[in-house]
Amino acid sequence: MYVKFFPANKSTFNVSEILQIRDMFTGWNIRDSDIFGPYELLNFTLLGPYTDVIVERHKSGVNKGVLAGIIVGAVALSVTLTALISVFIMRKWYTYQTSKIRLKIDGVKCFTFGEMASATNNFSNSSQVGQGGYGKVYKGILADGTVVAIKRAQEGSLQGSKEFCTEIELLSRLHHRNLVSLVGYCDEEDEQMLVYEFIPNGTLRDHLSVGNSSSNNSWHVTGKAREPLSLSMRLRVALGSARGILYLHTEADPPIFHRDIKASNILLDPKFVAKVADFGLSRLAPLSDADGTIPGHVSTVVKGTPGYLDPEYFLTHKLTDRTDVYSLGVVFLELLTGMHPISHGKNIVREVNAAYESGMMFSMIDGRMGAYPSECIEKFVALALRCCQDETDARPSMAEVVRVLENLFRMTPEVDTTPSESMSTSSQSVTPPSSLPSGNPYFSTDVSGSDLLSGASPNITPR
Template sequence: MSASRAFTLGAVLLLWLCCSSLLAAQKDGITDPVEVKALQDIRNSLIDINKNLSNWRRGDPCTSNWTGVLCFDEANKEDGYLHVRELQLLNMNLSGTLSPSLGNLTYMEILDFMWNTINGSIPPAIGNIKSLKLLLLNGNQLTGSLPEELGHLPILDRIQIDQNHISGPIPKSFANLNKTKHFHMNNNSISGQIPAELSRLPNLVHFLLDNNNLSGTLPPDLYKLPKLLILQLDNNHFDGSTIPSSYGNMTKLLKLSLRNCSLQGPMPDLSRIPNLGYLDLSFNQLAGPVPPNKLSKNITTIDLSNNALNGTIPDYFSELPLLQLLSIANNSLTGSVPSTIWQTRTNGNEGLNLHFENNKLSNINGSTSLPQNVTLWLQGNPACSNSSIVQFCTSQIVDVNNQSSTESNVTCPVQSCPPPFEYFQTPHISCVCSAPLIFGYRLKSPGFTNFIAYRVAFQEYLTSGLELNLYQLNLSSALWEEGPRLQMLLKLFPVYVNQNSSHIFNDSEARRIISMFTGWNIPDSDVFGPYELLYITLLGPYTNVLSATPRKSKLSTGALVGIVVGAIAGAVTLSALVSLLILRKRAGNYRAITKRRRASKAFMKIEGVKYFSYAEMALATNNFNSSSQVGQGGYGRVYKGVLADGRVVAIKRAEESSFQGETEFLTEIELLSRVHHRNLVSLIGFCDENGEQMLVYEFMSNGTLRDHLSAKTKEPLSFATRMSIALASAKGILYLHTEADPPIFHRDVKASNILLDSRYNAKVADFGLSKLAPVPNIEGDVPGHISTVVKGTPGYLDPEYFLTHKLTDKSDVYSLGVVFLELLTGMQPISHGKNIVREVNIAYQTGMLFSLVDGRMGSYPSDCVDKFLTLAMKCCNDETDERPSMTDVVRELESIWNMMPESEITAMDTVSTDHTEMGMASPSSFSLLKNPCVSSEVSGSDLVSGVVPAITPR
């Protein structure tokens, strides 16, 4: 036997002796074998692509600190075993199914699988966990019905199964949940009648069942719920049901939201609810007058829009000091608008939105002068015929749920702390670098519509609940989402005493704060409502804070001596082996590190492009959670991210097979840093760290053109919008060909690389295959092509480039011509073996083009379509020389745009493009044009002459 082999065997023997001593010393301090087996079953039923649960295969669950497994500190006196107290698997990108073996964790108090992608049904065996207090399964892809067994959990405080795909009725057994305060079951497919038996629940506080398929009638007895604060049933189907008058007796109620529930009958009298703060009865068929009795003076939001209400505006609307939103739009109210609604306000800084559109209101009674931060909309009322009121009759609508706030209480200078440390403003106005704990946090049902007025109160509420100082909280961003819900990014910094204070939380304090969130130990607030934890980001010094849980020891002195001696011997032996490995590896690592540092220094010199650390990218994407993924291509996955400064970005993360060398990656970034045009997606920064290559772009909220042409979106694109997209895309490519320095051939123009922003402005993206245009040779001549390996996307490839490997600017023209054909037909370039260019050519020659025109875009000016089609077919000519240049393409598109009737342009209600800025004719210039396109329905006889007919929507 060799010396090295003997040395290794000796080390293994010593290590075995050490472990044997430890196991012998803890006979009464190991996890219950039944629970160990249950955890193994749970692990086997899950798919863990990020390997978060890799340590579940080693050691004892409780004594080896398995990820997400929290146990009681001491062994149970009855059986001598340790037992699992919490299973915290929040936001770990887990998929697979939930194992029925969960029911064997019979001592568990918290079961948390929130924000993963787990499918399958909820195991009925969970009903066996009689100690369960928190059942947290929201944000997955669970299906099936709710098990009756869940109704037999005697001390359950909270059931959160929202944002899944659960169907079927609510079990009547849920009426047995006498300790349950929170029913969060919104955003599922739960159907049937709300069981009247639920009205006997003595502790129910929050009843959230919005966005389901509930039907039947609203149970009148719900008013008997003695502690109910929030009743939220929006977007269900209570066809023909009325709102029970008994709901006016819910004396504890703070929020009543019954939006879009197919409700009929009169609006109930809610004047007996003393603290009602939020009322939404919009999008129903309520009729009759608004009850004259006064609502609570605590109310912030009244939305009665889109009903059939009549009568006059009640006078008491002028006596609501906290009102932020009053919407009675789209009803049949008559009389005058009382100006006292805004004149009596004492705090104009809080803002007030008044939506009175589309009623029968005749005038404003009193002053038309609005205080600061008060907005009034009156369009669609007879009052708009009055010239003194016309300023309130514009068509502009502000979406109150699209407000965002990135204001921070930190006023430190530009960030210069090494990540993950950040500047932290202390009470003495001095800024120190500290490491924050970072939480994704969301208010699920806030009792207001304007957060600015409540920002300070929220900070005081949260820090008080967490037992922290107010200055320790940095509310980094707050963004309204559909619901409406309010998502926030919270950063908590360690307490500051003086310059010698620690700049990180110690482990016990970090664990305490985290447990306050995960255990829902922060007291509820009336105005802020229930919250949900979206994620916890632990960077730098906190990476292992949850795996270092201290545990009381019961080891004897002899056992301790044995463990210490064994550990020392094993450590000495193993350290020798580790040292040899480290020395052998260090030389290779040194070269790699040096190369990375050289590259990083070069990166920092790229003007206008920011370097991001891997930690910053992980934080922005919630650790690259699948819920943040918005796309995937040959390069890798694309994630939606939110940077620390609140900016929303798209992060393209390369897969290992797509990695470029350092030089190539740097060259691509340098190339993109020089490309700046309104119709090209901008590069913001990059990351080249931890074996990752990522590019950070501006985020385009309306996705790809391909998505909109494939009917993935609800609203189809009109012809005018499609023309606007075509012209913007062409201008972006024209810039690459003629104005970029040096000029660039894109080489991968396609509908999925044309992105649309929130106003449907088009921008060309993805320059991963781009090539620099030819440069002049010694004689000063510029070659007409580049010889290169053929790359691109089938269906968009220039035939001549494919055959000869000669890439020219006309190759991009061909690809863009295919995009034009997609815009006209909605077809894909290649589908079921059919090529779009060939199919359009055949249809055009046979006079049957109408059968291919995309009916989703509705009627259109036929002459304009004919000219656009002609241009598209020229671009797709097989002969390179027969195609127009990109300059000619843009010129022809502008000509078509200028020929379009003004009505077509003004009808672009889904697009808000500044046409003058894009080089298009302004609407006022249309009267000067001599040959506008004719917008008409064309008869079948016209097909012979090749005129494109106008097709109505299918």
């Protein structure tokens, strides 16, 4: 649509009037009606007597303000984002450096990636001795000839950086013959490795799985024949494990809750001394309040391994020392029966408890154990089931567990420390019924525990 304007009462518009008309259209100051509009200025042409009038084109003040606001806002946003990213990077770098300095002060040896590769023949398959949810375990020989186990995390492993740092912090301060010893660690080139003393006899689960398919766990040592454990050896392992956990509960300062006690986390050295391992999920016990009161639990997200989890902890999220007692009780039941905690929908605690109450307990005992004193077995079963009570207060303390096991161990016939030695039996000894299968019908793949953790550094008094 073309619109022509003519002045009233005179022949032509002056320059001021022309500019006013032009500004009216370019500034969108045009009234709309219900019938016509909206309007948009396509061209402003001066004809006739106005062809010689020069009208300078300029942008409206409104557009300049909007453009300036956009530019200023973009600059401010860029500066803010740059500052935030810089602060984040600096904090991460400071935390990382502080952590490495602290670990060095604590006396933990930091290995280079090259040293780890050299110790394991560049992580060859022949050096691999195990694999689990965390990653792979390699047997390595350090430059000084020390034989070690190198636990190398894989990308996307169940244990993350918090678990990695926690295990280093705890193990560097814990010293007990029934706890695995940390030699050092490697944390470079996006690699996380923990270096432990090498335990040639593998895990307790390896020995309980003799004749069965082996469990898949991060400490499993492959390619080595296992002999069944006698009752005396099983009690020795139970007692050693209990003593290691008792140290965590009572002699560490502050005390520590392991939170992932299971057969695949109990290692056996050449003399079959039990060593508790894998502190990736451990938590520090609560400290005393201002009035000197020590809380009885730590409220935390539930972590652990199915089959070993304390049911009260699972429901209330309250972690206590009795949580470890429950898990160790499940290990005792494994020692007695050879079963896995959960298999084919069956729970070892319920199965053993039902057999115990019906007087059929000896039908559950592992047939590969050999002959055993019946009174000793009955008391061991009773202790295991007390540890596995649903109510926390109904379970014994770890100190009481150690005392009972010490008494039971004295009841067993005198034998050597290796399981291959024959065990002499007393007049009370019972030979398992021949109808019992030598193999174990229970089998399940071990489920590794997984992340959380207290970032605090415990002050541990070495034993």
